Amino acid sequence: MRGYIAIIRNSLISYLFFRAEFFFRTLGNLLQIFIVFYLWKAIYENSTSELNGLTFLQAFTYLSVSGTIFVMIGTMIDWEISLNIMHGDIVMILYLPLDLHIQTIVRAFGVFIFRVLFSGLPAILFIILVFKVPVAFGINLLFFLVSVFFSFLISANIDFAIGASAFSFESALGLKLIKDSIILFFSGAIVPIPFFPKPVQSVIMILPFQSMYYTPVNLLLNRQSMLNSLLLLCIQAGWIIFFVILGRMFYRKILVKLTISGG
Amino acid sequence: MYAYSYAPHIKNTIVYNAFQEKNPGKQKSRHILKKFPAGLHSKIYKKSLHSIHVIVYYTIIMENNKIIEVNNLKRYFKILKRQEGLWGAVKDLFSRNYQTIKAVDDISFSVEKGEIVGFIGPNGAGKSTTIKMLTGVLKETAGTVVVDSYIPFRDRKKYVANIGVVLGQRSQLWWNIPVIESFKVLKDIYRITDAVYNRSLKLFNDLVDLKQYYHIPVRKLSLGQKTLCNIASAFLHSPKLIFLDEPTIGLDVSIKKNVRKIIRTLNKELDTTIIVTTHDVGDIENLCKRLILIDKGKIIFDGLTSHFNQTFGAYRTLRLDIEHINDGILSAMEEQVNNQFRYKERIAVKLDKNGWVKLTIDQDELPLLDVLNFATKTYRVKDVKIEEISLEDVIIRAYEGALE
Amino acid sequence: MKTLIYYVRIYMRLAAQDIKSRMVYKVDFFFGFLGEFVINVLSFLSIVVIFQTIPQLAGWDYYELLFLYGFFHLVRMPTDIFFDKLWFLQNAVRTGDFIICYLRPLNTLFYFISGEIRLKNITALVLSVFLLIYTGNKLHISWTFLKGLCFFLMFTGSALTLLGIRIIVASTAFWVINNVFLMNFHLKLYDFSRYPISIFSKPFRFFFTYVLPFAFIAYVPVNALLKTGDVTLSWLITPLVGCGVFALACLVWTLGVRQYTGTGT
Structure with missing residues (x-):
């Protein structure tokens, strides 16, 4: 456990190390929010109140909070692991007394905490205060945080699985790009789900991606019954387990290959 | 004017020498001279009756035996002092706490054509910084460097066409391209004639049978093979001067022997001047007649290797x-x-x-x-x-x- | 001219080798193309989805917006195909590999970017050319020789603007070493050129026209072509801006190269 805490601490420090990085990340996120704002204001320009059952404020909040969640939960795990595999450094993991899967997720968690504290929450506060979004302050905030954490775990485990698959696929970078754009598109983080044609919507609801973005936003903005909230969290937990198992499968494959061929 | 058109790239040095000639007592570096308005250069030049003499004397030296001439060379770095720990990292975000490091502190030496000179010194002594200034990568803080009548940093593009550099820890070849294709690209880059190109390749084939690696991408070669190819690539255009930065680092004994054989042959047969930096005593014993020992940015020893023991x-x-x-x-x-x-x-x-x-x-x-x-x-x-x-x-x- | 031929020859040789060596990794090669295709089609689809609901956006109708979208992607092609290695500049600076650029008798920028050619972006190139032809037809643009020439000049100007900005941002690696965050940040700014700039409020419009010239990457030339009808002198602003930005970029690069000292002692 202490080993893992050291990892979190180190990734936090190295994050603080680079001047201005934090500043530009925040600025970038703010700009993103403004772009979403103006783009959707233009989209709603000629309509009286609602498009596809969403008011402008609802659509904007939904998209800007999704965008912030994307910033918070994104990791570079897939990138790191596949680079390690390609350069052959992956043998090193056999020498460390830590589990690669847990270790990488924990390291990403350090970055995640940093982003939640310094980018995510300020950005969400900014959205709520500047654009006067009505939010209920209650137990739903707690649910929101838990849900974002679950989203992070889903995202990190997907990334781990993608990175680890580089071993058999010899191409995780291409895969990463595809994955990123698919997740963004089918999670409704670029265009809200109600805007999609009905058949596409039903496909989206089956996929895990909407649960990474739609669930936390839903928990933040809409009053839900306690039971309903817990149910949504359970679905997220289900997806976490699914991707953990997938990631472990690829990981086992790497270990077997490594111990046989020696890298 | 004669001097100006004859060798424009050593103008500064000439003026510097002319200045010294005129004021024998004063040791002014070029750094100080540079602060004079541009017109003053020519003034000093024109007034000095000795200047023509100086120029002739200087060019003869550069033409006939000297290839490197370094005078009062200095290089200082400013480095941000990092602080420890989490809070230190936060404080660093706002700190302006700089520290000056004298990487190279007033060194002078010259190298004659056809020499093999070993540059030695502990890590961080200023060896690499000196080599970087000699190869035109770094600009000097003060002092002058003239190599083969070029000023390396200012004339970089023209200058590096005439030298070869081997960095032991980095591959200068394209990592995903077969060796022979890399050579062909270099042939284009350095505008090497077929005759020179073929002669160079033949020489290397006779020495170490380089042919066997021709069609392998560089990333698939072992470190030793890579080093051999790197040395070959630095030599293709048959430069007068080659810099070797730790050429034998991490190599096994037999490849080390091969590398040294190549270096000796190039030196002997083509009269290539060679500057080697190394930590390997074997390199020094087998290659270098002359040693320059640098420590803390200063030259501590400059002389024959055989005298090194005696000096000590x-x-x-x-x-x-x-x-x-x-x-x-x-x-x-x-x-x-x-x-x-x-x-x-x-x-x-x-x-x-x-x-x-x-x-x-x-x-x-x-x-x-x-x-x-x-x-x-x-x-x-x-x-x-x-x-x-x-x-x-x-x-x-x-x-x-x-x-x- | 002789120098140009010299450089082109070296570039061609390296590019050919790079492509050859990439083909060895068949799966990677395939996924590169597939990835590029999926990304472009999906981002194109998001416009399509939005226009299912609304007829026009800030006075731009469906085809006009797609034309803008296609033009933007065409403009980023030269940079993304030939200058992709700029993304790795910070890497080369940090590890000290950049030092090799000094040791060749060539322009440092040229030497650094050569030997890396992103063929997979041809997917996006084909898609955007297709989109431009398709929407151009639907919009009934009346082409004349002069219009075509000006369009070409504007395209060049836009491409130079984008390339110049990329070079300037990448060059910051010489000073701050790890500039990934700046690279990522400037990518976000492209959104200001991908949409009609008229949708943004005044301060943004002012900023991205006169301070950072992102408006010239797509909006200004496409607006000129689609909305002004005939060729006017104002069409030449984009090429001028392009040359200016590119010249500035060369300056910044030179300064960066000069002050970079390499790693190690």
Whole structure:
């Protein structure tokens, strides 16, 4: 456990190390929010109140909070692991007394905490205060945080699985790009789900991606019954387990290959 | 004007020399001279009757035997002082706490054509910084560098076409391209004629059979093979001067031998001047006639390798095989030897791994034979060996600051 | 001219080798193309989805917006195909590999970017050319020789603007070492050129026209072509801006190269 805490601490420090990085990340996120704002204001320009059952404020909040969640939960795990595999450094993991899967997720968690504290929450506060979004302050905030954490775990485990698959696929970078754009598109983080044609919507609801973005936003903005909230969290937990198992499968494959061929 | 058109790239140096000629007492560096308005350069030049003389003298030197001329070269770096820990990292975000590091601090030397010069010194001594300034990568803080009548940093593009550089730890070839294709690209880049290109390749094939690697991408070669190809690539355009930065680092013994063979051959057959930086004593012993030792940004030694030991002192190691030796006798002996002889420091008497007693003494201070005589009289000595101190030991002593 | 031929020859040789070596990794090669295709089609689809609901956006109708979208992607092609290695500049600077650029008798920028050619972006190239032709037809643009020439000049100007900005941002690596965050940040700014800039409020419009010239990457030239009808002198602003930005970029690069000292002692 202490080993893992050291990892979190180190990734936090190295994050603080680079001047201005934090500043530009925040600025970038703010700009993103403004772009979403103006783009959707233009989209709603000629309509009286609602498009596809969403008011402008609802659509904007939904998209800007999704965008912030994307910033918070994104990791570079897939990138790191596949680079390690390609350069052959992956043998090193056999020498460390830590589990690669847990270790990488924990390291990403350090970055995640940093982003939640310094980018995510300020950005969400900014959205709520500047654009006067009505939010209920209650137990739903707690649910929101838990849900974002679950989203992070889903995202990190997907990334781990993608990175680890580089071993058999010899191409995780291409895969990463595809994955990123698919997740963004089918999670409704670029265009809200109600805007999609009905058949596409039903496909989206089956996929895990909407649960990474739609669930936390839903928990933040809409009053839900306690039971309903817990149910949504359970679905997220289900997806976490699914991707953990997938990631472990690829990981086992790497270990077997490594111990046989020696890298 | 004659000088100006004859060799424009050494203008500054000429003016500098002219200035010195005119003011023999004053040691002005080019750095200071540069602060004068541009017009003053020519003024000094025109007024000085010696200037033509200086120019002629200078160009002859550059033409005939000198290839590198370094005068009062300095390079300082400003470095941000990092602070420790999490809070330190936060404070660093706002800190302006800079520190000046004198990487190269006022060095002067020159190299003649056809020499093999070894640059040695502990890590962080300023070797690489010097090499970077010689290869045109870094601009000097003060002082002058003239190589083959170019000023490296200013004339970079023209200058580097005439030199070769091998960095032992980096591949200069394209990592995903087969070796021969890399060579072909270099042939285009350096505008090498077919004759020179083929001669270079043939020479390398005769030496190390490079052909076998031609069609393998560089990333699939072993470190040794990569180094051989790197050296070959730096030599393709048959430059007058080659810089080798730790060429044998991490290589096995037989490849080291090959690398040294190549370097010696290039030097002998094509009269290529070679500058080697290395930590490998074997490289120095086998290659370099001349050594330049740099430490803390200053040149500590510049001379023949064979003189290196002598400069440091005429050290000899005396080994004695003594009957029934034990720790008691050993410490008693140390006591006696030190009482008997007055030496600049306490003489250490130790056992070597073969159970022989070992003493290292500077001959200039204390004749070794006196110690030997004393020992044979006092103890039952069965056998004696006298050894010169090894180059490696001298270098270690030099690195540890014993030369200061 | 001789120098140009010299450089082109070296570039062609390296590019050919790079492509050859990439083909060895068949799966990677395939996924590169597939990835590029998926990304472009999906981002194109998001416009399509939005226009299912609304007829026009800030006075731009469906085809006009797609034309803008296609033009933007065409403009980023030269940079993304030939200058992709700029993304790795910070890497080369940090590890000290950049030092090799100094040791060749060539322009440092040229030497650094050569030997890396992103063929997979041809997917996006084909898609955007297709989109431009398709929407151009639907919009009934009346082409004349002069219009075509000006369009080409504007395209060049836009491409130079984008390239110049990329070079300037990448060059910051010489000073701050790890500039990934800046690279990522400037990518976000492209959104200001991908949409009609008229949708943004005044301060943004002012900023991205006169301070950072992102408006010239797509909006200004496409607006000129689609909305002004005939060729006017104002069409030449984009090429001028392009040359200016590119010249500035060369300056920044030179300064960066000069002050970079390499790593190690």
